[in-house]
Amino acid sequence: xxxxIAVIILAAGKxxxxxxxxxxxxxxxxxxxxxxxxxxxxxxxxxxxxxxVLGHKHExxxxxxxxxxxxxxxxxxxxxxxxxxxxxxxxxxxxGTVLVLYGDNPLLKKETLKKLLDYHLENNVDTTLLTAKLxxxxxYGRIMRDKYSSICGIVEEKDADEVQQDIKEINTGIxxxxxxxxxxxxxxxxPNNRKKEYYLTDIIEILAKNxxxxxxxxxxxxxxxxxxxxxxxxxxxxxxxQKTINDKLMQDGVTILDPASTFINFGTKIGMDTVIYPFTVxxxxxxxxxxxxxxxxxxxxxxxxxxxxxxxxxxxxxxxxKIGAKTLVKHFSYLGDSSVGSSVNIGAGAxxxxxxxxxxxxxxxxxxxxIGSDTVxxxxxxxxxxxxxxxGSVITKNVPEGVVVAGVPARILKKR
Ligand code: UD1
Ligand code: CA
Numbered sequence: 001x002x003x004x005i006a007v008i009i010l011a012a013g014k015x016x017x018x019x020x021x022x023x024x025x026x027x028x029x030x031x032x033x034x035x036x037x038x039x040x041x042x043x044x045x046x047x048x049x050x051x052x053v054l055g056h057k058h059e060x061x062x063x064x065x066x067x068x069x070x071x072x073x074x075x076x077x078x079x080x081x082x083x084x085x086x087x088x089x090x091x092x093x094x095x096g097t098v099l100v101l102y103g104d105n106p107l108l109k110k111e112t113l114k115k116l117l118d119y120h121l122e123n124n125v126d127t128t129l130l131t132a133k134l135x136x137x138x139x140y141g142r143i144m145r146d147k148y149s150s151i152c153g154i155v156e157e158k159d160a161d162e163v164q165q166d167i168k169e170i171n172t173g174i175x176x177x178x179x180x181x182x183x184x185x186x187x188x189x190x191p192n193n194r195k196k197e198y199y200l201t202d203i204i205e206i207l208a209k210n211x212x213x214x215x216x217x218x219x220x221x222x223x224x225x226x227x228x229x230x231x232x233x234x235x236x237x238x239x240x241x242q243k244t245i246n247d248k249l250m251q252d253g254v255t256i257l258d259p260a261s262t263f264i265n266f267g268t269k270i271g272m273d274t275v276i277y278p279f280t281v282x283x284x285x286x287x288x289x290x291x292x293x294x295x296x297x298x299x300x301x302x303x304x305x306x307x308x309x310x311x312x313x314x315x316x317x318x319x320x321x322k323i324g325a326k327t328l329v330k331h332f333s334y335l336g337d338s339s340v341g342s343s344v345n346i347g348a349g350a351x352x353x354x355x356x357x358x359x360x361x362x363x364x365x366x367x368x369x370x371i372g373s374d375t376v377x378x379x380x381x382x383x384x385x386x387x388x389x390x391x392g393s394v395i396t397k398n399v400p401e402g403v404v405v406a407g408v409p410a411r412i413l414k415k416r
Pocket of ligand 1: 010011012013014053055074076077078079080082083102103104139140141142154156170171172173199200201226227228229
């Protein structure tokens with residue numbers, strides 16, 4: 001691909017069908033806003049320019065737009081053609097190829113886009129659409145082809161008659177244009193449809209009728225082009241994205257006993273030979289070392305890192321905590337805001353009481369400590385190396401190195 005490429009990402013729309021106060025493109029998939037995946041994909045193409053078209057609650061959406069990208073505001077949400085117009089206003093002086101992407105297509109793969117762009121450039125056409133064949137095309141614009149089987153237009157679901165609704169080839173929304181052909185013809189689009197909006201899709205009929213070259217490339221994997229409009233589609237996309245994340249981890253040497261019941265967010269790092277048991281939730285940014293075991297029924301939340309050979313068992317919640325190598329937390333515990341050393345044993349039911357009603361407090365547990373079952377550590381507290389807490393102790397102050405404490409509140413019984 002030698003030619004210069006600019007990308008316009010449409011992300012101005014409301015969340016009407018999601019029935020949500022949060023803009024649709026910020027709804028997360030595996031712990032990350034769906035638009036984030038589209039932005040990553042675009043960055044991977046290394047285009048000359050990127051414009052994100054924002055509108056509804058743009059002050060929220062712009063927070064995730066990278067610095068190198070321009071932002072164009074679509075003031076009136078009057079349809080995808082108007083959104084593209086807003087995007088083009090940020091591309092004055094640019095000559096070349098314009099790729100239009102929708103912010104609600106997070107599963108799209110780079111290879112597919114490359115294929116589309118290569119085809120477009122090699123054949124020197126005015127526009128190339130990415131289409132797909134779906135068994136159930138409901139909700140998508142349908143691709144209309146003439147008797148020579150050339151694309152001659154797109155009809156939206158709401159405006160399609162019964163025959164058109166039977167068409168299985170759909171518009172994925174991903175289109176490439178020669179900039180001039182796009183810019184010069186947007187003005188002919190009229191809001192003659194059920195929604196009274198300016199549809200970008202109408203440009204295809206305009207171009208075809210005026211002898212511009214219109215072509216299409218079919219996406220091989222129909223799931224990749226899923227556009228998310230509803231919560232049900234969000235759930236579907238989430239499970240597809242989860243599968244991609246889990247597959248990649250397994251490829252890298254992590255055992256996931258039951259991928260279907262294992263929820264690992266985007267951006268997690270897990271070392272080789274670690275085993276993840278079923279019904280485990282691992283949130284964004286968690287780091288897990290080599291040869292660990294996690295779960296079943298474990299919940300690792302934000303800012304957690306586990307060293308090598310750590311074992312986190314059932315009914316454990318850990319948040320904002322660093323756990324050293326060879327430490328065991330095996331049965332129903334909560335560790336929050338904690339730094340735990342290596343070779344520590346956290347007995348069954350031990351809990352850090354990190355919240356005093358106003359703020360979160362920190363717990364430090366040094367190497368080789370043995371925390372007895374049902375110990376409650378009222379933070380802030382520090383437990384020195386080789387210390388032992390008796391079953392049921394309530395720790396209310398720092399415990400020195402190498403002592404045994406017990407009781408409520410815990411007192412020193414002896415040196416170890
Ligand atoms: C659109 C296509 C449809 C295609 C489908 C693929 C149109 C008219 N229809 O329908 O042919 O099959 O995507 O998923 O384009 N947006 C704006 N400004 C607006 C309206 C929308 O920026 O004024 C953005 C939205 O934020 C969204 C994208 O454009 O990211 C698509 O809009 P959406 O309403 O989801 O279009 P669909 O009905 O799904
Ligand atoms: Ca959509």
